[in-house]
Amino acid sequence: MRQNNLLATTLREAPAEAETINHQLLLRAGYIRQLAAGIYTYLPLGRRVLRKIENIVREEMDVAGAQEMLMPSMQPAELWRESERYEVYGKELMKLRDRHEREFVLGPTHEEVITSLIRGEISSYRKLPVTVYQIQTKFRDERRPRSGLMRGREFLMKDAYSFDTGWEGLDKTYARMYKAYQRIFERCGLSYRAVQADAGAIGGEGETHEFMALSSIGEDTIAVCPACDYSANLEQAEVYSGEEDMLRKTDSLPAAVKFHTPGIRTIAQLEQELQIAPEQVIKTLIYQGGGQTFAVLVRGDHEVNEVKVRNFIGASEIALADARAVQAAAGVENGYVGPVGLSLPVLVDRAVAAMTSGTTGAGEKDYHFSGVVPGRDFILSQVGDFRTAQEGEHCPVCGKGVLHFHQGIEIGHIFKLGTKYSDKLGASFLDATGRSKPMIMGCYGIGISRLLAAVAEQNNDEQGLIWPMALAPYKVHILQLSVKDEVQRSTAEALYKQLIELGIETLLDDRDERAGVKFKDSSLIGIPVAIVVGKDAGEHKVEYMDRRLGSKEVMDIAEALSRVASGQI
Amino acid sequence: MRQNNLLATTLREAPAEAETINHQLLLRAGYIRQLAAGIYTYLPLGRRVLRKIENIVREEMDVAGAQEMLMPSMQPAELWRESERYEVYGKELMKLRDRHEREFVLGPTHEEVITSLIRGEISSYRKLPVTVYQIQTKFRDERRPRSGLMRGREFLMKDAYSFDTGWEGLDKTYARMYKAYQRIFERCGLSYRAVQADAGAIGGEGETHEFMALSSIGEDTIAVCPACDYSANLEQAEVYSGEEDMLRKTDSLPAAVKFHTPGIRTIAQLEQELQIAPEQVIKTLIYQGGGQTFAVLVRGDHEVNEVKVRNFIGASEIALADARAVQAAAGVENGYVGPVGLSLPVLVDRAVAAMTSGTTGAGEKDYHFSGVVPGRDFILSQVGDFRTAQEGEHCPVCGKGVLHFHQGIEIGHIFKLGTKYSDKLGASFLDATGRSKPMIMGCYGIGISRLLAAVAEQNNDEQGLIWPMALAPYKVHILQLSVKDEVQRSTAEALYKQLIELGIETLLDDRDERAGVKFKDSSLIGIPVAIVVGKDAGEHKVEYMDRRLGSKEVMDIAEALSRVASGQI
CATH class of the missing domain: 3.30.930.10 (Bira Bifunctional Protein; Domain 2)
Incomplete structure (x- = not known):
């Protein structure tokens, strides 16, 4: 293909809305x-x-x-x-x-x-x-x-x-x-x-x-165990249960205490103003979905995994209840909701069930309970894995490795x-x-x-795209630096003709543009191999550039030709 | 491809709605x-x-x-x-x-x-x-x-x-x-x-x-001149004007005569009941389109070509006026509309303009005029080619050949x-x-x-489809007549393997079906060459069938193989 005819206008700058x-x-x-x-x-x-x-x-x-x-x-x-x-x-x-x-x-x-x-x-x-x-x-x-x-x-x-x-x-x-x-x-x-x-x-x-292409722009987080090769979408990644399933004695624990907490409605406030560590807090979230309203309890330092909750209750969609619905269901505004005395179905995350006791909303405005004991102060009828795994936790499969997180782009999905x-x-x-x-x-x-x-997204540098050979729009890019130079022109044309005859997909930059523009556009377009026909064309020399290696080499045309013809490029 | 796995159920009968x-x-x-x-x-x-x-x-x-x-x-x-x-x-x-x-x-x-x-x-x-x-x-x-x-x-x-x-x-x-x-x-x-x-x-x-594929089911009619190779869609085909553009003397003709024609509203009635030949009648049709109402005059034996009319007035759509609109525009119902005294724009087909005189509606219920002279009794301001060409007429280009009509399927269009x-x-x-x-x-x-x-549509017979080699889904169809016969099975498998290795697209009928079913399906599917592996397989003989020629030949497997491998099938 001759670039002069190619419908491929290059732009100096991408439109502002292009962020990736x-x-x-x-x-x-x-x-x-x-x-x-x-x-x-x-x-x-x-x-x-x-x-x-x-x-x-x-x-x-x-x-x-x-x-x-x-x-x-x-x-x-x-x-x-x-x-x-x-x-x-x-x-x-x-x-x-x-x-x-x-x-x-x-x-x-x-x-x-x-x-x-x-x-x-x-x-x-x-x-x-x-x-x-x-x-x-x-x-x-x-x-x-x-x-x-x-x-x-x-x-x-x-x-x-x-x-x-x-x-x-x-x-x-x-x-x-x-x-x-x-x-x-x-x-x-x-x-x-x-x-x-x-x-x-x-x-x-x-x-x-x-199937996830690894990339920092990926919208999905995947959890990977380097020890056993377990990998899962974070939506799905199970939580290691080795340490949580212990039996606890609750008989001898003191009763829960209600205390006045005006204006304190978040985990961060509990930590900053009252020095209560988030892992000592029981977070109570009201959800709606599948035709019902229900509560999910997770530890203050954990996040609800809505996919797990959705699958557990068998609903196609769930969502956090809005302020009005929370008030109606729990009798108090968000921030003071708690499991004690709550007349809703309650899903309890395993980590909450494993707590000896914790702090939580008292179900009354401006009050919290401390010393709330799961199983004593509220029922543990529906305990399960309802939280999102965290980086650095133990692998749920081998229990030995420690989970690493990556961002991924979903490119394939099999069911x-x-x-x-x-x-x-x-x-x-x-x-x-x-x-x-x-x-x-x-x-x-x-x-x-x-x-x-x-x-x-995976194959580029600051100059532009770098296609793997199997997907490159053309395999070779011939840059004829000056269209006015007859030797360059005939050399580039002959080379182009030879490559086409060999069945090698080639783009010939025959545009009447400055050499700098041609180099820039070539790097931007990202064809794996560029052969530059410039001022040494008279001595049958060209510059052979490999976009992937970033290499440049002056060589005889015959050598450049045999290199691309060998199929080893 | 093994037919046993192929998603291609053949049907004995097509659904009733399939007409072609x-x-x-x-x-x-x-x-x-x-x-x-x-x-x-x-x-x-x-x-x-x-x-x-x-x-x-x-x-x-x-x-x-x-x-x-x-x-x-x-x-x-x-x-x-x-x-x-x-x-x-x-x-x-x-x-x-x-x-x-x-x-x-x-x-x-x-x-x-x-x-x-x-x-x-x-x-x-x-x-x-x-x-x-x-x-x-x-x-x-x-x-x-x-x-x-x-x-x-x-x-x-x-x-x-x-x-x-x-x-x-x-x-x-x-x-x-x-x-x-x-x-x-x-x-x-x-x-x-x-x-x-x-x-x-x-x-x-x-x-x-x-570009029209010739076929009796084509929705388009094309007019072709065998003498000069003129061909046009009938929508577009011009009318030979050689005989029509004559000058006429109208001075000495008698005045038009109004006569009583109760219940006579069609060309056919004028012909049958009053013995007036259609070519002596001036047909007046009221159209609407492009924001106006207008009349088109053609001879009684001719048809208005709406494409020509539409292009002449530059409208994107035109349509015959309905009964109410005709009454409103012409002051009389359809069947008695005529050009004399009509206060509408009138497009006059050339063949009407060339008539010495004719019969036409009188613009009054139950009356017609005879002896109406175009240009004398109504104005010829917009004369043109407004009718559809007819088979057997002279070619509009060479004037010598006589137009033949074909039906065509529009498969391509360039503008x-x-x-x-x-x-x-x-x-x-x-x-x-x-x-x-x-x-x-x-x-x-x-x-x-x-x-x-x-x-x-162009390539079939009563037994089924007959694909040209370039479009056939497979080039060779191997029919293994009995799946229980081990010699047939191994022979067919070996042949299949050889053809695949040669890069020849082959369908192997390995289904557990009767021989009759296999022959019928093969003819229906229409793969150009079928190689039948039957009871002579033990003697290395197969039947070579060419669907296009309708030929059958018993031959050595080696010969059948070399025939399809030669690429001359």
Whole structure:
């Protein structure tokens, strides 16, 4: 490709709203442009990288035995009502009506469509297992689209769905997809981790893993144990229970004491003004969700993990009660709520249950209790792991290692769905004995466009992008420094022609621009190898630059050519 | 691929709503499934054919110098207001609102998006010309989706857009795209014709051609001259004017005579009851459009061509006035309307202007005039070509050949848009002298999914589909007649393995089905070559079937292998 014709205007500065490196660089280097919030056009350079990712994904899906198909974006709303997700999905679901006022959604995912298709196509165990996939545009009306391609409202996904006759079959399919995911992310040159995760709105009964590209801009925190290789999304990470499950004697403890605490409503105030350590405080939070109002107790130095709470009570959404609801439910304002005498269901975190005694709100304005004993002063009927793990705590699996935290970008997610959708949508089969059973499903997603952004986020320096060879829009960038110099021109043209004939994707900078501009743009665009045809062209010399190594070497054209032709670049 | 695992259930009968051959066969052979009216899922076989078409289109677009990009489906409604198409496009435009109540459309085409993008990227003649394309899902809320993929509401398109500095540049770009289209349709094995066409809602000032796959189910009629190769969409086909433009003497003709015609309101009645030949009748039709009400006069044996009328008056839509509007405008009901004394603008078809005299409504209930002389009894201020050409008429270009009619499926459409969008959306550039000028645009579409349907419609017999090799989902179909016969099994497996190693896309029918079922399904699916491994497998013999030739030949396995490996299949 000749750069003079390439639709790829480079920008000196990224628009102010671009806060992350990948967003800034993909805009500045001419890979993408925003059309509306969270909605992007891929310019030719961006489209090329996208296609390379698509092809890697396609190859590995095919190797894993998945069959490519293509499902529609427009999905009848009835299907989503049948699966009971029409309401659950909430405002993220894009909805529209056709000219006959029939309701449709724009698919954010395709469980409904594929399950209803398969129920019509397959009725016997003999046609199972089957795994299908598609690479397709998805729509999700994010409340806050951000970071360019990272969290968009229209984006490219690979989604796959598997149908097995039983859980053993699903285990095998799941393992095969897990491995395919590893190969895909390795081929894309990503630094990533697979972590245990929460199933979220997709749901399902079984195991689920997220694949996380490690990055400081990641919205997810992942907890990793260096000793046993345990890794989990912090939403999901269990808390080490080794020290907490002790038995306590409570008989001989003194009764709780109420004391006057006007204006003291926070853990920080208790610590600063009354010298009570946060780990001695029982924090009482009122939540609503799943049609009920309930309290969650955690230690003052701990945080409620809402995902754990949500999963425990089996609600799709939970939220902190607002001031009015707190007053109504607990009879007192926030800051003085406490478990003693509270007439609400109470979820008690294990660390609270393990406390000998603690300080907590007295359920009366301007008063706290000290010396409150869990199990004596309030009931411990629902004790569990309701808090977020903390960095430096012991690993919940091996108990030896100490958890480290990383930030991660979710680039893939695989789920064992089980029968969640096959039950609701009636996808069943006859087994070898003629009995009808629901199919056992799995689903497997990769954010293709987000993956592009994650690779860009991981591969750059202050000058611009640095593509891994497998995803680079072009493998070689020829910089012809002066378009007016006939020797340079003919040398660059000959080299370009040779590379094209060798089938090496090459971009020739034939623009009438200053050398400085060409060097800058080349670094910004981030093609792995640049061959500079400059003033030494007459002596058949070029400069060979490796963007990844940051190296520069003057060499004979023949050597540069053989180096790129060898395929070892 | 092993057929036992392939998601491709064949059906004995197509659903009743499938009326066309392609729709029936694509459903029966397991290529597509309907999700909603005009909305289809591509099963693995269908996806494979689709990808082959995509790749041919991509290769030819790249050769033609077009750059691939990818634009969003969700487009801000403001952009469509800016181009003044938001209302014009009417109900076919799918509309939705996001969570913030901002209006979007789902792109049926991308002139607005690309023009607004280019205005921001290119400001100098030095970056022009540029041609970009994308292969992308489009949405169009068809009033009557039909014929499967032929006229869908969600479909796959290749759309390309070119930007030149002047009309000469556009002419060159247009010619290059025209040639690329010819190569694409030839490679897809289509019987087609390029015809002059009408620009429709896309609009534009210049030339436009449709590429029509010839087929009896085509919704378009095309007029072709065998003598000079003139071909045009009937909407657009001009009428030969050689015999009509004569001068007439009207002075000596007798005055028009009013006569009583109670209950006679149609051309057919005039002919049957009063023996007046239709070519002696002047038909007067009242239309509305472009903000006005007007009459169109054609001969009784001719039909008004509404496209020609619409283009003449410069309206985006016109329609016949309803009974009430006719009464209001002409003072009489339909059937007695006539041009004499009519106080409306009147468009007179050339054939009417050339009549010596004729019979027509008298503008009074139950009366007609005979002997009405055009130009004497009513004014000939707006004479033009307002009728539809008829088969057997002389060619409007060479005047010698006689027009033949064919039915065609529109599979491609190319337009010289000129400045229609660049003016409205402000896409201008500075020329070499520093003057600002609007870019001169072209746009170029191919219906990828419709092309698939057109190829299926042209290539089949009573047993099923017959794919051209370039588009076939697999090139070779191995039929292992008995899965219980160990010799057949090992022979078929060995052959399958060899073909896969040779890189030949092969489908192995390893299903536990009767031989008859396998033969039937193979013919239905339509893979070009089938190799039957049956009872002669022990003697290393197979049957080699060519679906296209309908031939069968028993031969050594080695010969069958070398035949498919030679690449000459």
